[in-house]
Amino acid sequence: MRLFFIFLLCCINGVYNWRIFHNGRMVGGNLGNPKGEYIRNIRNYERWFTQSLDHFNPVDERTWQQRYFVNQDFIDTKNRNVAFLMIGGEGEATAEWMTKGAWIDYAKKYQAMCFQLEHRYYGKSHPTEDLSTENLQYLSSQQALADIATFVESMNEVYELSENVKWIAFGGSYPGSLAAWLRQKISTFEYFKVVNDDLRSHSDECLTAVKQGSAQAEILLRHMVGQRTLNKIFRLCDPVETVVDNPLDISNLFETLAGNFAGVAQYNKDNRIGKSSKGANITIDVLCDIMTNQTIGPQVRRLAAVNDLLLNSFEEKCLDYKYDSMINAMRNVSWESEVSEGGRQWTYQTCSEFGFFQTSTYKPQVFGDKFPIDFFVQQCMDIFGTNFNMTFLNKAIERTNTLYGALDIEVSNVVFVHGTVDPWHALGITKTMNQGAPAIYIKGTAHCANMYPESDKDLPQLKAARVEIQQLIGSWLDL
Numbered sequence: 001m002r003l004f005f006i007f008l009l010c011c012i013n014g015v016y017n018w019r020i021f022h023n024g025r026m027v028g029g030n031l032g033n034p035k036g037e038y039i040r041n042i043r044n045y046e047r048w049f050t051q052s053l054d055h056f057n058p059v060d061e062r063t064w065q066q067r068y069f070v071n072q073d074f075i076d077t078k079n080r081n082v083a084f085l086m087i088g089g090e091g092e093a094t095a096e097w098m099t100k101g102a103w104i105d106y107a108k109k110y111q112a113m114c115f116q117l118e119h120r121y122y123g124k125s126h127p128t129e130d131l132s133t134e135n136l137q138y139l140s141s142q143q144a145l146a147d148i149a150t151f152v153e154s155m156n157e158v159y160e161l162s163e164n165v166k167w168i169a170f171g172g173s174y175p176g177s178l179a180a181w182l183r184q185k186i187s188t189f190e191y192f193k194v195v196n197d198d199l200r201s202h203s204d205e206c207l208t209a210v211k212q213g214s215a216q217a218e219i220l221l222r223h224m225v226g227q228r229t230l231n232k233i234f235r236l237c238d239p240v241e242t243v244v245d246n247p248l249d250i251s252n253l254f255e256t257l258a259g260n261f262a263g264v265a266q267y268n269k270d271n272r273i274g275k276s277s278k279g280a281n282i283t284i285d286v287l288c289d290i291m292t293n294q295t296i297g298p299q300v301r302r303l304a305a306v307n308d309l310l311l312n313s314f315e316e317k318c319l320d321y322k323y324d325s326m327i328n329a330m331r332n333v334s335w336e337s338e339v340s341e342g343g344r345q346w347t348y349q350t351c352s353e354f355g356f357f358q359t360s361t362y363k364p365q366v367f368g369d370k371f372p373i374d375f376f377v378q379q380c381m382d383i384f385g386t387n388f389n390m391t392f393l394n395k396a397i398e399r400t401n402t403l404y405g406a407l408d409i410e411v412s413n414v415v416f417v418h419g420t421v422d423p424w425h426a427l428g429i430t431k432t433m434n435q436g437a438p439a440i441y442i443k444g445t446a447h448c449a450n451m452y453p454e455s456d457k458d459l460p461q462l463k464a465a466r467v468e469i470q471q472l473i474g475s476w477l478d479l
């Protein structure tokens with residue numbers, strides 16, 4: 001049995017408006033749902049699998065139920081020798097993907113059995129009774145990778161797959177990506193650089209307007225009249241004059257405004273639709289058209305117009321930028337809480353494994369310099385406890401680098417797919433490193449765009465990438 005991977009550096013998330021893009025991921029799942037009719041009866045595809053809680057402690061025999069989906073419609077019933085696995089990332093797995101998406105087209109072509117495994121601690125896969133910091137110790141990319149290995153072994157038996165079955169894994173999400181991307185060392189200063197480049201790809205005028213707008217907002221912050229103006233035009237839930245002495249609130253405010261652009265850049269021009277598709281038609285072009293529209297007024301007013309557009313489309317009454325309200329929400333350990341949709345879990349992984357904080361330390365600055373790295377370390381400590389300090393984080397990142405750096409040498413049968421607009425491409429491999437691990441770099445698309453079903457509006461290079469991936473799968477399967 002061989003396992004092949006299609007790694008997509010796509011579902012990794014950045015910094016966003018925490019209510020809209022939820023500090024690390026989009027509310028309702030990062031990938032969104034594919035276009036088309038939705039499945040009415042999820043039970044046709046939904047299954048549960050008994051999984052170990054701790055793969056690295058043999059004496060710990062505790063187990064839990066991990067959710068997966070299976071679609072057996074396309075399998076070659078005689079040979080049973082091709083299996084596709086969609087690896088769940090930091091969001092809920094959805095049945096919609098079992099009948100839609102580019103991978104289903106590949107499955108039809110290559111007669112594959114299709115599985116989707118939900119990532120532990122996300123969606124309905126709850127290994128522990130709540131999300132307390134103590135219980136979150138079992139949330140790590142290594143445990144998730146071990147989940148996948150155990151799952152694949154077990155499915156071979158449960159579904160009586162051939163001894164020569166070839167598995168092709170899609171998505172990969174962050175665990176897969178890590179292998180490739182950690183070689184570059186975790187450094188995320190590049191993230192906002194790509195956001196810059198995206199804005200510039202519309203026009204220099206757009207980039208300049210964002211920069212000037214941020215600078216104007218900083219100036220307004222310095223006096224009473226300006227503060228009142230900010231309250232009004234940015235629809236702040238709490239008056240900014242009450243928090244000017246609290247650097248955490250100010251950092252959070254500026255991070256949120258920058259996040260408006262980062263979030264949109266990350267999801268630019270994919271074919272999302274459905275529950276998580278709010279704002280799906282808001283692209284960098286839409287934002288830049290506002291930023292360069294002089295009729296709206298000075299640049300800071302245009303920034304406010306962008307903010308308005310996002311608040312309206314995500315149905316938020318006002319901009320909640322208060323640091324404490326974010327931290328309080330993030331501290332909720334209940335599976336019923338809003339942050340259990342992934343915000344808390346993803347933040348935990350960020351604080352304990354990855355550390356990719358999209359800081360504003362990148363120069364030259366478009367978004368001001370109000371949210372440095374310390375701001376993010378402070379969040380880790382305030383949410384998970386004072387142990388999660390800078391020393392801890394540095395050690396954790398070093399450990400992750402070592403683990404995946406070693407794994408990376410073995411990487412083959414992998415395709416790396418990126419969109420140039422996705423800020424995360426800065427961290428990924430965008431040039432072919434070797435024959436076994438080619439890279440496909442799709443100009444003008446955002447994260448994950450190639451995973452969505454085709455649309456007439458797709459850029460030609462996106463269509464070409466889908467074909468290229470299909471051929472690659474064919475070559476791996478020897479078909």
Ligand SMILES: *[C@@H]1O[C@H](CO)[C@@H](O)[C@H](O)[C@H]1NC(C)=O
Nearest residue numbers: 279280281282283286309313
């Ligand atoms: C996006 O779609 C919504 C609802 O379909 C519509 O009301 C809105 O005007 C659209 N926005 C843009 C920027 O096209």
Ligand SMILES: *[C@@H]1O[C@H](CO)[C@@H](O)[C@H](O)[C@H]1NC(C)=O
Nearest residue numbers: 289290292293294295296305
């Ligand atoms: C510029 O903004 C004004 C006022 O909101 C609007 O009426 C106009 O259509 C916009 N122009 C462009 C080119 O988008």
Ligand SMILES: *[C@@H]1O[C@H](CO)[C@@H](O)[C@H](O)[C@H]1NC(C)=O
Nearest residue numbers: 328331332333334336337338
């Ligand atoms: C956590 O969230 C749940 C569900 O929204 C809520 O009922 C509960 O009061 C919250 N707990 C705390 C401590 O805020």
Ligand SMILES: *[C@@H]1O[C@H](CO)[C@@H](O)[C@H](O)[C@H]1NC(C)=O
Nearest residue numbers: 386387388389390391392393
């Ligand atoms: C972090 O906490 C540890 C103990 O928990 C302590 O030894 C270390 O000095 C702290 N580091 C920083 C940067 O405060």
